[in-house]
Amino acid sequence: MKTIILEDIPLITLVGPPNSGKTTLFNYLSGQNYKTVNYPGATVEYSISKIQKKFNFNANILDSPGIISLIPNSPDEKVSVDSLYSHPRYGVPDLIIVTVDASQLSRHLLLVRQLIESKFNVIIALTMTDILQRKGFEISSNLLSQKLRCDVVLIDGRSGEGVENLIQIVDKNIESSKLIGKKNPVVLDSNLDIKYLLNSYKEIEEIEKEVISCPKNAGEKINLKRANRQLKVLNEAISGNNQLDQSTLKIDKILLHKFWGLGIFFLMMAVTFTSIFWLAQPVMDLVDSGFGLFSYEVIKILGNTWYGNFIANGIVGGTGAVLVFVPQILILFLILGLLEDTGYLARGAMLIDKPLSKIGLNGRSFVPMFSGFACAIPAILSTRTIPNKRERLLTIFIIPLMSCSARLPVYALLLAFLFPANKAWIAGLVLAGIYILSILSSVTVAGIVNKFKNKIINAEDRSSFILELPAYRVPKFGMVITNSYHSAKMYFRKAGPIILVLSSVIWFLTYFPDYNPKVDTHNLSRDQAIELQSSVRLQHSYASDLGKFIEPVMTPLGMDWRVGVSLISAFAAREVFVSSLAMIFKVTDDKATLQSSMIHEMRKATIEGTGQKLFTPATIAGLIVFFIFALQCVSTLAVSRKETGSWRMPAIQFLMFTSLAYIFTVVTVNGLRILGVP
Amino acid sequence: MKTAAELKFGETGIIGDIDASHPSSRRILEVGFTPGQVIQLINISAFNDPLAFSVRGTIIAIRKNEASCIKLI
Numbered sequence: 001m002k003t004i005i006l007e008d009i010p011l012i013t014l015v016g017p018p019n020s021g022k023t024t025l026f027n028y029l030s031g032q033n034y035k036t037v038n039y040p041g042a043t044v045e046y047s048i049s050k051i052q053k054k055f056n057f058n059a060n061i062l063d064s065p066g067i068i069s070l071i072p073n074s075p076d077e078k079v080s081v082d083s084l085y086s087h088p089r090y091g092v093p094d095l096i097i098v099t100v101d102a103s104q105l106s107r108h109l110l111l112v113r114q115l116i117e118s119k120f121n122v123i124i125a126l127t128m129t130d131i132l133q134r135k136g137f138e139i140s141s142n143l144l145s146q147k148l149r150c151d152v153v154l155i156d157g158r159s160g161e162g163v164e165n166l167i168q169i170v171d172k173n174i175e176s177s178k179l180i181g182k183k184n185p186v187v188l189d190s191n192l193d194i195k196y197l198l199n200s201y202k203e204i205e206e207i208e209k210e211v212i213s214c215p216k217n218a219g220e221k222i223n224l225k226r227a228n229r230q231l232k233v234l235n236e237a238i239s240g241n242n243q244l245d246q247s248t249l250k251i252d253k254i255l256l257h258k259f260w261g262l263g264i265f266f267l268m269m270a271v272t273f274t275s276i277f278w279l280a281q282p283v284m285d286l287v288d289s290g291f292g293l294f295s296y297e298v299i300k301i302l303g304n305t306w307y308g309n310f311i312a313n314g315i316v317g318g319t320g321a322v323l324v325f326v327p328q329i330l331i332l333f334l335i336l337g338l339l340e341d342t343g344y345l346a347r348g349a350m351l352i353d354k355p356l357s358k359i360g361l362n363g364r365s366f367v368p369m370f371s372g373f374a375c376a377i378p379a380i381l382s383t384r385t386i387p388n389k390r391e392r393l394l395t396i397f398i399i400p401l402m403s404c405s406a407r408l409p410v411y412a413l414l415l416a417f418l419f420p421a422n423k424a425w426i427a428g429l430v431l432a433g434i435y436i437l438s439i440l441s442s443v444t445v446a447g448i449v450n451k452f453k454n455k456i457i458n459a460e461d462r463s464s465f466i467l468e469l470p471a472y473r474v475p476k477f478g479m480v481i482t483n484s485y486h487s488a489k490m491y492f493r494k495a496g497p498i499i500l501v502l503s504s505v506i507w508f509l510t511y512f513p514d515y516n517p518k519v520d521t522h523n524l525s526r527d528q529a530i531e532l533q534s535s536v537r538l539q540h541s542y543a544s545d546l547g548k549f550i551e552p553v554m555t556p557l558g559m560d561w562r563v564g565v566s567l568i569s570a571f572a573a574r575e576v577f578v579s580s581l582a583m584i585f586k587v588t589d590d591k592a593t594l595q596s597s598m599i600h601e602m603r604k605a606t607i608e609g610t611g612q613k614l615f616t617p618a619t620i621a622g623l624i625v626f627f628i629f630a631l632q633c634v635s636t637l638a639v640s641r642k643e644t645g646s647w648r649m650p651a652i653q654f655l656m657f658t659s660l661a662y663i664f665t666v667v668t669v670n671g672l673r674i675l676g677v678p
Numbered sequence: 679m680k681t682a683a684e685l686k687f688g689e690t691g692i693i694g695d696i697d698a699s700h701p702s703s704r705r706i707l708e709v710g711f712t713p714g715q716v717i718q719l720i721n722i723s724a725f726n727d728p729l730a731f732s733v734r735g736t737i738i739a740i741r742k743n744e745a746s747c748i749k750l751i
Contacts, residue, residue: 466702467739
């Protein structure tokens with residue numbers, strides 16, 4: 001077992017059920033300056049940080065995934081629970097801070113009781129006492145502390161009040177436990193039966209009765225009951241501190257309405273979806289042209305040499321290809337984070353669970369699938385919220401079919417070829433059709449794979465949907481922004497190296513062996529000479545050899561090696577297809593008219609030998625179909641490998657989607673030709 | 679015996695027992711559906727499934743199939 005952190009710095013682990021204010025407390029303790037890392041070899045992630053300097057207390061704080069019980073319910077939960085007992089990197093925690101929502105006392109004390117039973121050194125951070133007060137109740141933290149024989153500290157999540165007090169008590173606690181020596185926790189027997197759970201609850205309810213009191217006199221209590229009856233919102237049997245938040249009930253009447261609920265849900269997702277693209281587009285353009293300028297400058301400084309080209313097109317270009325999607329990913333996580341924080345996302349999952357369960361998915365599959373429209377990589381990472389392994393694997397399986405934004409530049413070019421600028425609205429409609437087709441195909445594939453699930457996905461089948469719908473609240477913007485930043489950073493770290501290495505490999509294939517071709521630079525400007533040179537270089541490169549090698553495969557599609565080379569280059573990132581085509585067809589990079597001059601060149605191109613036109617409506621339609629289905633993204637394959645734990649899944653995905661793409665393209669191109677489309 | 683899956687919209691019931699043979703029974707207990715608790719069906723999703731119950735001061739959404747293992751008095 002590796003211990004990286006020095007022994008004398010205490011390790012404090014933060015534990016708590018979902019919606020108990022755990023993340024808020026972690027942000028206060030860490031000063032929102034943490035790193036997110038995976039448990040080695042598992043798909044569970046944790047965040048670790050030093051307690052921020054202003055508290056003047058030197059300790060590591062580890063944020064664990066939200067759990068409601070120490071008895072794991074799935075293999076992934078087992079990983080989180082096991083790491084709680086003894087973290088593979090940081091060892092046994094010196095202390096556990098467990099967050100408990102005071103208005104959910106009986107539910108949240110179950111975990112506390114199990115932690116104490118496991119002989120952990122526990123401090124309770126009691127949150128949301130204000131909500132309890134609003135219901136007209138008070139909690140005695142002293143009494144709770146006595147009953148459970150552990151320290152209890154009140155924390156106000158809105159203001160951060162109580163955190164300093166918590167640190168003091170943590171300090172005292174660690175000092176005194178140093179004298180006794182470190183206790184080793186005892187793992188709870190995972191075969192404990194239901195009787196044990198019921199007994200736990202009985203004891204907890206006894207404690208709850210004693211520590212929660214109604215400070216108002218009895219007369220008002222009766223009024224409360226009468227008020228409930230008048231409102232007819234709740235049965236009088238559900239009164240006391242088990243009342244629900246009234247405004248949440250009212251909002252749910254609209255948002256979870258039987259008929260409008262789903263409509264509002266789809267409207268919200270449509271707005272989110274379009275704003276991801278509209279808000280991100282200017283920033284993406286900026287990143288794109290910034291890196292374009294950067295690589296241009298690099299060539300200018302280092303000269304048109306192999307290393308100049310490598311740094312300009314391999315390194316700078318590759319970094320740009322990674323960074324260009326960061327704005328979209330940030331906005332996606334920002335909007336999803338806000339929706340999550342308000343409490344709506346859990347409701348969305350509930351609304352969509354039934355139709356998704358029909359095809360072997362889960363309501364919780366929705367957010368990852370939706371994220372797939374921006375980029376498959378963060379989408380696959382976000383499948384971790386799906387507790388059932390089979391459903392998670394199936395969700396990962398179909399995510400590459402969601403039309404990610406890297407495909408947009410490709411569609412933009414191909415649609416501009418098909419439809420003249422004055423009929424752009426038809427192109428818009430076709431693009432909408434492409435998105436609908438991508439949804440339909442992913443749903444169909446999920447349905448088919450689900451039928452043969454035992455052959456494709458090896459995992460137990462125990463579908464379940466148990467999800468708390470938290471009370472609505474105003475989201476905490478600062479925290480959502482920090483979390484989005486961390487998610488974007490994670491994307492960059494996961495996808496970055498792969499894309500960088502790959503774009504270097506593809507750069508190599510397109511640059512060598514004829515790296516310094518002789519061209520007639522007579523009458524040409526310096527820039528034009530460089531463009532011409534790179535075009536000639538590409539035509540004699542290894543990539544073109546590869547393209548010519550696979551030409552027999554391209555012929556049934558009505559295409560030749562040049563499209564083949566572009567398709568191969570597109571494996572670095574799909575949008576590279578466009579720049580690679582531009583290189584092959586010697587299009588001079590005059591920014592304002594790149595697309596129109598490319599289309600002009602594409603219209604002239606003919607297949608060598610036959611003289612047949614290379615790009616016709618039929619072959620362009622075929623290319624669109626190819627891009628809808630093909631899994632041409634090495635980063636997606638790598639992340640799929642990481643998240644599923646073997647190459648099996650990415651291999652099946654790659655073979656299935658790419659051969660589907662090929663077959664459908666052959667059918668489209670030749671079908672259209674039979675129908676008389678050129 | 680009536681189960682939580684058979685409650686009507688807005689109807690309340692008192693939990694009598696949880697069917698231990700159901701694979702989700704332990705999780706259902708852990709989130710707070712225990713004998714003696716008063717629950718109310720407060721929302722039904724668009725396709726009549728899942729169902730959202732008020733239990734122990736919060737709202738928990740579970741599938742109909744899972745609600746059927748909650749037996750009412």
